[in-house]
Amino acid sequence: MTATVPRPQVPADDALDGAGVLGDLRMSAPLTSALRSPLSPAVIFLATVIPVCSDPVIALIGGAGQWTHPLPPAVVILLAATACLVQAVAVTRLASRAVAGVLVAAGAYVAVAVLLGVPNWATPMQLVVAVAMFTLGSSRTATASIAWAAGVIAATVAGLGLYAQTAGAPPTAVMSFVLTEGTALASVAFAALVLGMLWSVHERRTHAARARALEVERLKEKEVEDSRASERGRIAQELHDVAGQHLAGLVSLCDASMDLAPAHPEQALELIEEVRAEGRYAAASLYGALGDLRAVNTVAHKPTPDLRSLSDLVTFWQERGMLLTETVHGDVAVLPTVVSTTAYRGVAEALSNAAKHAPGADVSVRVDVGPTRLGISITNGPARHARPGERELGLGWGLESLRDRLALVGGMLHTSADEAGAWRLTVKIPLTAPDGAIRGGE
Known part of the structure; x- marks a missing residue:
């Protein structure tokens, strides 16, 4: 059976590398952490073991009168539960190695469906295969993900068909069984695969947006620092102007008072009074400029x-x-x-x-x-x-x-x-x- 899966179309982004739209992706940290949580394998195991083992458990509790399987119910329960546990551990603990997780999950499903001979009971295990496909799609390129998924599904469906033939079923029944089970498995597997690809694209875009936001913040900080440097330059010029005006004036007044003191002491005293007034203005101007300089080093400073x-x-x-x-x-x-x-x-x-x-x-x-x-x-x-x-x-x-x-x-x-x-x-x-x-x- 063949399945055509459209490749997600994503606008070009500088943050996505040149190896394709999806690039050589790795599973995001939040998803990896969630799958590696101690609760994840327990939840997945319980979600599959209960429906898979429901019939043998009922037979074990109510007696084996209606039991037709060659193995005792207790053995079937043990083997099926082990396969479900292997699946749960594989898709969670092998999350960073998605291909291995897919192979183990599909192998456990085939083991219960073919080796135990209970394909109908194993149907819930297809959901775990879908989870493994999701991790595959979110951690590999689109081409590699589709190739691995197609190969694994084809091998699994071939195993189911071989089992149906060896069981002596008519060709029409074999074909119907293979189409039913194969379509169900391929549908959930490829749907999960595409969702994994879209998840990966979303994560890459989020990462790129976060990187751009950090860059904008860095540039903003640089602009603020440049603005502060410019303001310091302006204040330095203002201090220079104050020194050039007031201090030069003070020197000139002092020189004039020295010249007038011998012959005109009263005028010299008046000039000294002017020196004092000039000093007050100089102090006020310097105080304002230095106040601006202190404000430049604070988080928020007054505008010019x-x-x-x-x-x-x-x-x-x-x-x-x-x-x-x-x-x-x-x-x-x-x-x-x-x-x-x-x-x-x-x-x-x-x-x-x-x-x-x-x-x-x-x-x-x-x-x-x-x-x-x-x-x-x-x-x-x-x-x-x-x-x-x-x-x-x-x-x-x-x-x-x-x-x-x-x-x-x-x-x-x-x-x-x-x-x-x-x-x-x-x-x-x-x-x-x-x-x-x-x-x-x-």
Whole structure:
């Protein structure tokens, strides 16, 4: 008898090797563990021994009046139970050697059906052969599995046919017996074989998906680490800017106070007071940058501030005595991230300069979000306690760095001052790409 079994069609997957759709598979660990459980052989043994030995047990209990087998019922029970036990042990303990398990399971079935001469009693043992076929299909390539299954089933059916002939049955009865038993065995065996193949494919896909998930997780961790490294670089640049602005200012003020001390001690004291104020601003700036650096090493750190945090920045300076007003036209939340963060840095730089060089002056911040351009204007009046020669002490520190940042997003920086000492800083950033497309949100 021949049986045509369709080979499962599986989409190509990088995780499946090149030896075919199924590849050179091995049985999955969960299935192997289940079959090797101490309960597995017991369950399989009881599932077969009870129906196989039911007739001889009834004959043994009720008497041998209806018993026609040449062997006593007790002997038949012992031999059949031994065959069932061998089957159960074979399909569980030989799970990693599926071919051997199939051969032993089929051999035990043939032994009960042919050698004991009770093929009808042995029919339940076909289910154990099917279990062995399942392990075969899940642990070998499709070609090898089908070849072994076809060979074993053909040999088993041939043994059943030979038994029927030697028993003296008519040819028609032999043919009917072989077709009935052979069809039943082939049906359950090949069905289990195909299920084993599909199980194997599912396991391979699951393994590949798990491997891909681990790879994605690894890449995500790498991206997080790269982001942290980039953030550390940004903070390092910020620390560099702080050192370049504040510390250079401190040195310049100290030099100026030393020059003025012999002839103008009062002005020298005023400059020393400026040194103290500058030191406070430097400490605040360094504290913020170092706080960001500490946050980088934590699991979750605050994102880089942008114009959405403008109110917090205004509040920060108002709490420190700056007479500061804020006006915003438009929705800053729709700005591209890189534009918003760069603009925020410009406002922070301008307010820092105003605090250093125009203490006590009125300061205003105006933000205009247009359809194609972002405009920011920071204006401060003259310092209420301006000192002669103060403009020569380095006004505009950090503006070159800010120009460089703005250039990266196509922005421009313009500064101006009037004769009274008022200062105005204007930032303009286009919101369209060079090709005219609106910039994305990231």
